[in-house]
Amino acid sequence: MPKPLHADGPSAEPILAARALTKRFPGVLALDHVDVEVQEREIHAILGQNGAGKTTLMNILFGLVQPDEGALFLRGHQVEFRSPHDALAHGIGMVHQTRRLVSAHTVLENIVLGHPRVRGVLNLRRVAPEVEVLCNKYGFTVDLAARVWQLPEGERQWVEILKALYRGAQALILDEPTSTLTPPEVTTLLAGLQALVRDQGVTILLVTHKLPIVMAASHRVTVLRSGKVVARVRTADATEDMLVRHMIGRDIAVRTGKRSGEPGLPVLQVDRLSAVNDKGQLALQDISFSLREGEILGVAGVTGNGQDELAQVLAGLRDAVSGTVRFDGRDVTGLSPLAHWRVGIGYVPAERVEVASIAAFSLVENTALNYHFDPAFARRGLLDDARLEQLTRNILSGYDVKAPTARTRAQHLSGGNLQKLILGRVLSRKPRLLIAHLPTQGLDVEAAAFVRAALLDAKADGAAIVLISEDLDEILSLADWVAPIYEGRFGAVLPRAEADIETVGAMMAGWSAKEVRVQ
Amino acid sequence: MRLGRYDVTLEPRTTRPAFYSSLTAAGAILLALALASVLFLSAQTPLLEAYRAIFSYAFFNPNGLLATIHRSIYLLLCTYAFLVPLRAGLWNIGLPGQVYAGGVAAFAIPFVFRTQEAQTLSLPPVLLILLMVASAAAAGAVVGGFAGILRARFQVSEILVTMMLNSILFWLVAYMIKEGGPFMSPRGEGESFALPPALHAPLLWGVPFTAVLALGAAVFLDILFAKTPLGYRIRAFGQSPAAARYGGIIPLALSLLVFLLGGGFAGLAGYHYFAALPGVYKISGNYGYYGDLSFYGIISALIARGSSLGAVPIAVLFAGLSLGARFAQGELRLPFGVDYALLGLLMMTFVASHVLYQFRVAWRRVPSLALRHAPTQLPPG
Numbered sequence: 001m002p003k004p005l006h007a008d009g010p011s012a013e014p015i016l017a018a019r020a021l022t023k024r025f026p027g028v029l030a031l032d033h034v035d036v037e038v039q040e041r042e043i044h045a046i047l048g049q050n051g052a053g054k055t056t057l058m059n060i061l062f063g064l065v066q067p068d069e070g071a072l073f074l075r076g077h078q079v080e081f082r083s084p085h086d087a088l089a090h091g092i093g094m095v096h097q098t099r100r101l102v103s104a105h106t107v108l109e110n111i112v113l114g115h116p117r118v119r120g121v122l123n124l125r126r127v128a129p130e131v132e133v134l135c136n137k138y139g140f141t142v143d144l145a146a147r148v149w150q151l152p153e154g155e156r157q158w159v160e161i162l163k164a165l166y167r168g169a170q171a172l173i174l175d176e177p178t179s180t181l182t183p184p185e186v187t188t189l190l191a192g193l194q195a196l197v198r199d200q201g202v203t204i205l206l207v208t209h210k211l212p213i214v215m216a217a218s219h220r221v222t223v224l225r226s227g228k229v230v231a232r233v234r235t236a237d238a239t240e241d242m243l244v245r246h247m248i249g250r251d252i253a254v255r256t257g258k259r260s261g262e263p264g265l266p267v268l269q270v271d272r273l274s275a276v277n278d279k280g281q282l283a284l285q286d287i288s289f290s291l292r293e294g295e296i297l298g299v300a301g302v303t304g305n306g307q308d309e310l311a312q313v314l315a316g317l318r319d320a321v322s323g324t325v326r327f328d329g330r331d332v333t334g335l336s337p338l339a340h341w342r343v344g345i346g347y348v349p350a351e352r353v354e355v356a357s358i359a360a361f362s363l364v365e366n367t368a369l370n371y372h373f374d375p376a377f378a379r380r381g382l383l384d385d386a387r388l389e390q391l392t393r394n395i396l397s398g399y400d401v402k403a404p405t406a407r408t409r410a411q412h413l414s415g416g417n418l419q420k421l422i423l424g425r426v427l428s429r430k431p432r433l434l435i436a437h438l439p440t441q442g443l444d445v446e447a448a449a450f451v452r453a454a455l456l457d458a459k460a461d462g463a464a465i466v467l468i469s470e471d472l473d474e475i476l477s478l479a480d481w482v483a484p485i486y487e488g489r490f491g492a493v494l495p496r497a498e499a500d501i502e503t504v505g506a507m508m509a510g511w512s513a514k515e516v517r518v519q
Numbered sequence: 520m521r522l523g524r525y526d527v528t529l530e531p532r533t534t535r536p537a538f539y540s541s542l543t544a545a546g547a548i549l550l551a552l553a554l555a556s557v558l559f560l561s562a563q564t565p566l567l568e569a570y571r572a573i574f575s576y577a578f579f580n581p582n583g584l585l586a587t588i589h590r591s592i593y594l595l596l597c598t599y600a601f602l603v604p605l606r607a608g609l610w611n612i613g614l615p616g617q618v619y620a621g622g623v624a625a626f627a628i629p630f631v632f633r634t635q636e637a638q639t640l641s642l643p644p645v646l647l648i649l650l651m652v653a654s655a656a657a658a659g660a661v662v663g664g665f666a667g668i669l670r671a672r673f674q675v676s677e678i679l680v681t682m683m684l685n686s687i688l689f690w691l692v693a694y695m696i697k698e699g700g701p702f703m704s705p706r707g708e709g710e711s712f713a714l715p716p717a718l719h720a721p722l723l724w725g726v727p728f729t730a731v732l733a734l735g736a737a738v739f740l741d742i743l744f745a746k747t748p749l750g751y752r753i754r755a756f757g758q759s760p761a762a763a764r765y766g767g768i769i770p771l772a773l774s775l776l777v778f779l780l781g782g783g784f785a786g787l788a789g790y791h792y793f794a795a796l797p798g799v800y801k802i803s804g805n806y807g808y809y810g811d812l813s814f815y816g817i818i819s820a821l822i823a824r825g826s827s828l829g830a831v832p833i834a835v836l837f838a839g840l841s842l843g844a845r846f847a848q849g850e851l852r853l854p855f856g857v858d859y860a861l862l863g864l865l866m867m868t869f870v871a872s873h874v875l876y877q878f879r880v881a882w883r884r885v886p887s888l889a890l891r892h893a894p895t896q897l898p899p900g
Binding site: 317336341349351354355357368369373381382385 | 747751755761762764765766768769
């Protein structure tokens, strides 16, 4: 545990302070009178779940977004950042979650790119020694002549940090810096950041939802929940337990779904399933569970912990690296997406606009997306348009979709109506297994309640459901089994009765099952 | 854009009445003709006389009308060759190459059966003609399918591949027909041997039977895309490959299929031009001109917005105007290239009308408040 440099001394003038920041977006209060104080030469963590307001806060601190109320203070003086240029001019740098480098250029070229001093004529031979001196000072061992695309992800991140420092940044904002790194790279990064603070007097603002990172590297933590600051503590005084409680909140009403009387027949058996993401990294590791008719498994986790890969493998859209998926006793691993639809597996993807629907198609044509292969909807080699339209009308009325006609283009539907249409379409196939990924994300309260009720109806009809969600309340209210997922692994598969909000929340933030059990 | 106190923007139209489509097309044609009058006036040609020469030759003169029909069939087949992959979101720029492949493959049949000179045929002529048609379509399909496989399997840009194949096939044809090539004419004039009369494509009312193929395909393709499961899959894939994959559509098979189909149509166009046109019946030395002409298929497919029936009048218009303007150029001693210029103008006005069809120009008065300069405050420090 690193020691804060002025842990016990009188509070010095903070290098960066936000006072009563408030930011409203249409229908959302993203930040509600948020106060943050960052002391010089400390690693200050901003911790919160997705949607807690971390991103908005960070964007305001870097000048990307202007607050509706409140002000920023730099060493006690009020400042106004109208763009990132202002923030950079005041010595605040930012390292985004995704890399913003020119991958075909060398490290040196990337570092000097956009620097005010090289705006006119680029003289690399003149700036190279300066950058080298800087590298030596901070102890970086990146090859300046290397092309960025040749570097591993961890080193690319260092290039961005170096770029910010070359522009004279005194304070660095790092947005989820560990999200794309391998464990050894994370260790290197955290050690490097601590060295920067200790030896060079740089101040670091670490924005993350990962508890282990906060505990390992930060001096102080500010916890955000639903746009409000709910805790402000020194890391030394904090326990993971306590931070989890702040982050997730206790006072949440829990409404459980209908219990089914007796367990149904087994539908799905997943055994030691592993898969890689699009970059070829192992994103899903040794997942095992089984599910019976009329049961819901709630997979709880923060986005990016392998949920996409899990949903896609179960739907046949991604190959498994190892392990098996058995559906009704039959091995379906490696079958085509079409075969998955045919055997009775339905999939509601998280990307309702990009994947689950076609914006320029009419609602009838969108219905055909799950029926174009169905012999019942083909007549003499043609698609049975009348029947498709009838089915679409049934979905519109049965799922309370507000649309002018069945021939309206999908792009004119609101998110909630589109989601109800997609869910209605998939459920109209009466799937024995439904994979629902973030089915209520971004929906208003009413539409979300409708979707949840539809899931419970499907369950009552005997469907087995894998519900993947970030919303712990939703999972605890609907699921029979709860599986917290963190970095591609299930922390455990808990019966609902044993899944309390603290345990699941802690596992979502990276606690392993063993630690939780010991407690 | 701001003009004085007005803010002028292009906004997408929410409603698009059906008659509006024809109206904008008609407007585009009139505008192109109006702009072309500058060309005629600069050549000191009376306007009415120039327009009369163009239209009377293209659509009322018996010889001209026949040439217009022949050229329309060719352009239509080229249009389908571009249109089918386009509906799947893929760009087939390889029309000339596929046309050449079709021509060479059609002439390969009499060459292989040694019937190019002898008066006695080894097989019934009808069978040989069918073989020529099939061979032309298959050769175009193979060339197109090559790009389709590279695209589907290895994500190689189909635009680059088809474009480069054009060049390869251009020189392949040159090798086949020029001096010393296998298809060389006996008199060695840089063109292929002529088909024996028995292998000339049968005429229906003076028009080669390929007209039936072109018009039949216009009906067939529109039905395919609007009504059949396969057409639905192609359109879904063209709109959103991710959604199509989610819906169980196999991208690899589909990319290959549309390029096979498209290449097949271009191969037929090659058969039509080199083996079915009265007065031609050979691969002439200036075959490159017909290759270039095939690119008008791209334009008519785009203007018709993917509808094969909608492409029919557009292909006829392009065919007629290109022939009529060429005729008028000789008749009225107009400067070289008037036909190209007229087609170019037509293309530009069609593209412009496309924008106006999908967007509308909105004029909005800027509130005076917004014009006032906002006070700025420099941050201290």
